[in-house]
Amino acid sequence: MELLFAAPALPLDEAGKYVAGAYVVFVVLLIVYLAIMAAKVQRIERELREVAALAEERKAEKREEVSA
């Protein structure tokens, strides 16, 4: 374990890869989550359009019944 303590600081060109890797992992995770949520929101939007069309259909049916 003392060997771990003795590990020297990495040079900038090597350390940069690790730092970039850590931040990229976080950004990728965030993007994946947001993409999944965007797909869910799109599905809700589609369902809402279907419900709105159904409501319009029902309204038209009622109007026809009244006029008949």
Next chain:
Amino acid sequence: MYGKGLRPLSIATVAMLALSLSLVFFYAPLDADQGFVQKIFYLHVPLAIVALVGFVIGGVFAIAHLRSNNRKWDAYSYVAIHISVIFGVAVLITGAIWAKASWGHWWVWDEPTLVSFLIVFLMYATYYPFRYAIEDPERQARYASVFAITAGAFVPLNFMAVRMAESLVHPRTFATANGGLPGEMMLVFLCSLAAFALLWTTLVKFELTAKSASGQVKRLRRALDAPVSGGSSRIAPEVS
């Protein structure tokens, strides 16, 4: 209702994340021991703190659910835990990258801080199959709340136990005995912590808004006597 204030919150989150990233790379001084690799600290530690606090908040929402029997609090608890688990994945991966860069190993099994976080994460990973195993929504919400409270209480206990342990490798962020963080680093760290706390809040609000919209569409369908397409989720609670 859940979407109220989501836009200004999102803008504040993006601005705060941009500010904290700028401070991390252009203002925070290089660490004398670790050099540039220490920049991972401003990502890894705030994520870990926010994830652990999020688990506790999930437990607090679960208490509110059991006290009021209002399903809204179960949804809050579920979403808080969900976002914290995602943050937990980021903590484990960024921690492994930092460990490889500074210690030469992806994982150190005899380090209490690492192993205790992994235990907490795995415990919360069982939350989903636990919910999924119960069909009845009422029982599912009640049992999930009991789980969230028990696990939420375990988080600070676990944290204190690890703080009391003699750690060999993992540093302490707020250690006072060995000097702690210098002023500039502390400022950048606090900015990062605020940014990730805002991000957690925004994501929780975003997911609750989506769940609320989905629940209301399903209620509309039922009111119109139309079949509910896709069916309701057995795991995720719905909010109205």
